[in-house]
Amino acid sequence: MTISLILNGEDVSAKVRSVDRLADLLRDTFHLIGLRSDCRCGRCGRCLVFLDGRLVPSCIIPAFAARGKEVVTIEGYAQTEDYADVKAGFADAGVSTCGFCEESKIMAAGALLERRPRPTPREILEQMSSAPCRCTDPDAIVKAVLAASDRRARRLYRRAGQ
Amino acid sequence: MLVSDVHFPKDLTEALDILRKRPGTLVYAGGTDILREQASRGLELPAELIYVRDLPELRRAGLTERFLEIGAAVTLSEILELGEAALPPLLAEAIRGVASPTIRNLATIGGNLASRSRFMDSWPALACLDALIELRDQGGATWMNVNRLVGADGRPAFPEGALLTRVRVPIERWDAWLLRKVGLSDYPAPETAVFAFSARAEKGILVEVRIAFAGESALRSQALESSLIGRSLPLSPRESSSIASEYRGLASEFGDNLSLQFGALVDGALGLLSR
Numbered sequence: 001m002t003i004s005l006i007l008n009g010e011d012v013s014a015k016v017r018s019v020d021r022l023a024d025l026l027r028d029t030f031h032l033i034g035l036r037s038d039c040r041c042g043r044c045g046r047c048l049v050f051l052d053g054r055l056v057p058s059c060i061i062p063a064f065a066a067r068g069k070e071v072v073t074i075e076g077y078a079q080t081e082d083y084a085d086v087k088a089g090f091a092d093a094g095v096s097t098c099g100f101c102e103e104s105k106i107m108a109a110g111a112l113l114e115r116r117p118r119p120t121p122r123e124i125l126e127q128m129s130s131a132p133c134r135c136t137d138p139d140a141i142v143k144a145v146l147a148a149s150d151r152r153a154r155r156l157y158r159r160a161g162q
Numbered sequence: 163m164l165v166s167d168v169h170f171p172k173d174l175t176e177a178l179d180i181l182r183k184r185p186g187t188l189v190y191a192g193g194t195d196i197l198r199e200q201a202s203r204g205l206e207l208p209a210e211l212i213y214v215r216d217l218p219e220l221r222r223a224g225l226t227e228r229f230l231e232i233g234a235a236v237t238l239s240e241i242l243e244l245g246e247a248a249l250p251p252l253l254a255e256a257i258r259g260v261a262s263p264t265i266r267n268l269a270t271i272g273g274n275l276a277s278r279s280r281f282m283d284s285w286p287a288l289a290c291l292d293a294l295i296e297l298r299d300q301g302g303a304t305w306m307n308v309n310r311l312v313g314a315d316g317r318p319a320f321p322e323g324a325l326l327t328r329v330r331v332p333i334e335r336w337d338a339w340l341l342r343k344v345g346l347s348d349y350p351a352p353e354t355a356v357f358a359f360s361a362r363a364e365k366g367i368l369v370e371v372r373i374a375f376a377g378e379s380a381l382r383s384q385a386l387e388s389s390l391i392g393r394s395l396p397l398s399p400r401e402s403s404s405i406a407s408e409y410r411g412l413a414s415e416f417g418d419n420l421s422l423q424f425g426a427l428v429d430g431a432l433g434l435l436s437r
Binding site for chain 2: 018041064130132
């Protein structure tokens with residue numbers, strides 16, 4: 001079947017079969033290699049994408065389920081101000097994650113701040129369970145997400161004042 | 163590699179028509195239970211499936227004075243976002259225990275209840291809350307208590323050919339409740355199970371008690387619950403431990419570890435009534 005979707009802001013279409021995972025469609029057909037399909041059970045967080053604004057593991061989503069939807073991968077998200085806030089917030093907190101999890105952690109933090117602009121440490125750690133990796137101390141991750149929250153709040157405040 | 167025919171109905175009527183004409187068609191919404199153990203590159207799905215995730219009739223949630231009603235394709239994240247004012251705390255706690263937030267963005271309440279592989283995390287809470295589910299087919303709608311999703315052997319027994327459309331949770335006052343996930347994994351695994359407890363008292367007398375425990379199979383004893391009703395509070399340590407011991411015995415099929423933990427949780431839950 002042929003599906004149409006909005007991918008990183010562009011209207012695209014692709015031929016898919018029921019056996020295809022969304023993660024594989026994005027990598028193989030659209031060459032969006034910032035995500036990987038490592039665990040194929042939704043746990044490792046390497047394949048996170050925004051699907052109609054919700055952060056989801058694309059490895060456990062059939063490609064056909066993206067029909068008519070908006071998909072944003074890390075390549076698209078990296079062009080947003082939200083991404084820049086989180087990236088800068090992590091730097092402010094002196095947190096350096098590993099190459100395995102960095103992009104997923106940034107997407108997870110960004111998704112959380114979108115819904116909870118000032119999350120609690122418990123909410124942060126729960127959200128970060130979607131991008132599990134032992135490279136960074138949990139306290140440091142909390143600090144980094146709160147720093148990102150500050151960055152985001154300042155940006156939105158400045159924009160409101162303009 | 164089997165390539166399935168995927169149907170995208172535009173509304174519930176069309177979905178029911180497809181299910182009537184093509185018995186055995188897999189109903190697919192979030193798919194987290196269906197795909198969670200498929201590690202091969204290609205997905206293995208049946209010859210026909212119907213994608214109901216976006217059906218407007220299944221995507222609604224609302225609160226009345228008497229009950230909370232949730233469409234079957236509402237995701238677990240969306241249910242949590244209904245907020246404390248709408249959501250019974252027992253159910254909220256159960257949903258918070260499901261996997262990770264990104265999985266909860268996909269998983270639906272319908273899929274959580276319709277799983278035939280095991281009882282998922284929401285079942286014990288919804289059983290204690292006496293929730294109803296609406297099942298639809300071409301013949302019409304039937305409301306069923308979630309407790310009837312347990313087969314005679316204690317295993318999941320979601321009816322074949324039925325489409326779960328809505329979950330209705332009565333809004334009631336509960337004086338004590340407890341929900342605990344037992345086992346090491348946040349994800350469904352043989353050694354995990356969920357314990358749920360709710361109780362209500364009037365003038366120092368226990369008037370309602372519900373205790374459910376479920377993993378690969380489910381346990382709820384109307385006889386033991388009835389034996390608690392009418393007792394004066396607080397229960398004595400002897401009464402609590404005696405009931406806990408009976409539950410532990412009933413749960414022997416869950417294995418030594420889970421049955422021991424179940425007994426301890428019953429004891430602890432009954433202890434809440436003394437506070």
